[in-house]
Amino acid sequence: MARTAGSHSDITGPRVREAALSLFAQHGYAAVSMRRIAQDVGVQAGALYNYTPDKQSLLFDLMRGHMDDLLQARALEPQSATPLDCLEDFSRFHIRFHLERPLAVFISYMELRNLTPENFATIEDLRRRYESELETILRDGRDTGVFDVADTKITTLAIIAMLNGVNTWYRSGGRLSLPEVEAIYWGMVHKAVT
Amino acid sequence: MARTAGSHSDITGPRVREAALSLFAQHGYAAVSMRRIAQDVGVQAGALYNYTPDKQSLLFDLMRGHMDDLLQARALEPQSATPLDCLEDFSRFHIRFHLERPLAVFISYMELRNLTPENFATIEDLRRRYESELETILRDGRDTGVFDVADTKITTLAIIAMLNGVNTWYRSGGRLSLPEVEAIYWGMVHKAVT
DNA sequence: GTCTATATAGAGATAGAC
DNA sequence: GTCTATCTCTATATAGAC
Numbered sequence: 153m154a155r156t157a158g159s160h161s162d163i164t165g166p167r168v169r170e171a172a173l174s175l176f177a178q179h180g181y182a183a184v185s186m187r188r189i190a191q192d193v194g195v196q197a198g199a200l201y202n203y204t205p206d207k208q209s210l211l212f213d214l215m216r217g218h219m220d221d222l223l224q225a226r227a228l229e230p231q232s233a234t235p236l237d238c239l240e241d242f243s244r245f246h247i248r249f250h251l252e253r254p255l256a257v258f259i260s261y262m263e264l265r266n267l268t269p270e271n272f273a274t275i276e277d278l279r280r281r282y283e284s285e286l287e288t289i290l291r292d293g294r295d296t297g298v299f300d301v302a303d304t305k306i307t308t309l310a311i312i313a314m315l316n317g318v319n320t321w322y323r324s325g326g327r328l329s330l331p332e333v334e335a336i337y338w339g340m341v342h343k344a345v346t
Numbered sequence: 347m348a349r350t351a352g353s354h355s356d357i358t359g360p361r362v363r364e365a366a367l368s369l370f371a372q373h374g375y376a377a378v379s380m381r382r383i384a385q386d387v388g389v390q391a392g393a394l395y396n397y398t399p400d401k402q403s404l405l406f407d408l409m410r411g412h413m414d415d416l417l418q419a420r421a422l423e424p425q426s427a428t429p430l431d432c433l434e435d436f437s438r439f440h441i442r443f444h445l446e447r448p449l450a451v452f453i454s455y456m457e458l459r460n461l462t463p464e465n466f467a468t469i470e471d472l473r474r475r476y477e478s479e480l481e482t483i484l485r486d487g488r489d490t491g492v493f494d495v496a497d498t499k500i501t502t503l504a505i506i507a508m509l510n511g512v513n514t515w516y517r518s519g520g521r522l523s524l525p526e527v528e529a530i531y532w533g534m535v536h537k538a539v540t
Numbered sequence: 541g542t543c544t545a546t547a548t549a550g551a552g553a554t555a556g557a558c
Numbered sequence: 559g560t561c562t563a564t565c566t567c568t569a570t571a572t573a574g575a576c
Contacts, residue, residue: 182376313511
């Protein structure tokens with residue numbers, strides 16, 4: 153209650169991240185100035201440094217948070233019994249999760265170049281951890297004879313690339329509903345590996 | 347023969363584009379200065395403006411040239427008779443073409459945001475023209491009963507997204523040869539649409 | 541065609557008042 | 559916690575000498 157006038161720490165912090173997310177996605181990290189972010193938040197540029205030590209940390213926190221969310225959400229999903237069901241779960245989860253946060257997805261892919269080497273290594277490690285979950289499913293399915301995949305590593309990357317593509321065109325309220333999109337993509341993934 | 351000392355128009359022009367291509371791909375358009383490009387070329391920054399009216403034109407020319415090359419190379423490919431053969435031709439052509447010029451491919455995808463609206467519209471038109479070639483193949487195959495595709499537009503984008511993914515990991519001299527990579531991806535595309 | 545020099549603008553980040 | 563003011567650096571682009 154008894155707050156200093158003009159003190160909005162708990163409000164401003166999230167607003168800074170939201171503004172940065174939106175602006176980085178629209179124009180790219182390097183093209184967005186701290187002044188422009190401050191403008192969107194409604195503060196002066198200097199005030200941003202109460203919430204981030206520098207611009208790089210702002211980008212890294214967004215990407216790190218996105219990858220953490222991804223791995224955590226995946227871990228909370230129910231586990232199916234067969235490789236085929238696991239693959240369907242993964243495909244539908246991936247589409248759903250990524251369509252729910254297009255800006256964070258976009259940044260996490262496009263701005264890898266603008267991370268410092270240390271930050272890049274951290275994000276890449278998280279990404280590889282996620283991809284390895286799919287590869288494990290493919291290997292299990294191949295070893296038990298239900299999948300026909302030439303190379304599990306390449307098939308992993310091919311499936312993820314295909315599923316990621318949905319973010320380039322899907323708009324909610326468009327021609328197709330989310331369940332329809334999930335079904336179409338799952339159909340293609342299913343056929344591609346059997 | 348009788349040239350002015352220090353005059354290298356026919357040499358410097360291509361070198362400017364090469365340096366810009368490499369630097370834009372590595373660091374991103376917005377993060378690369380004209381001074382940095384000039385440094386790579388071995389001239390002063392002012393000299394670059396003999397070869398491009400501004401930085402934006404430099405980016406646009408690279409992307410425009412890439413899309414022109416793509417459509418021209420595609421037009422020169424032999425035309426197969428059946429939709430299935432056409433799809434195989436397209437898939438293999440796409441992989442081969444894109445793996446031959448990874449930097450231009452990377453820029454043409456990543457730097458769309460940094461084009462002016464007019465330049466963006468031009469590039470997008472060329473991209474759609476290329477994608478429509480694949481969609482035509484898919485529609486022909488579906489209409490003649492050889493392909494089983496739920497939605498030709500989405501399948502077009504899904505296939506292209508999957509094929510584009512090869513550029514994120516392939517390195518010549520690696521574990522797999524180009525023909526092997528083509529065969530693996532064609533196998534997945536083939537199964538996904540039949 | 542390239543150079544040096546510069547006009548003009550905007551960047552990231554910090555200091556100190558309130 | 560936010561403001562104003564500012565330090566320092568770098569950006570794109572142009573002008574004019576050679």
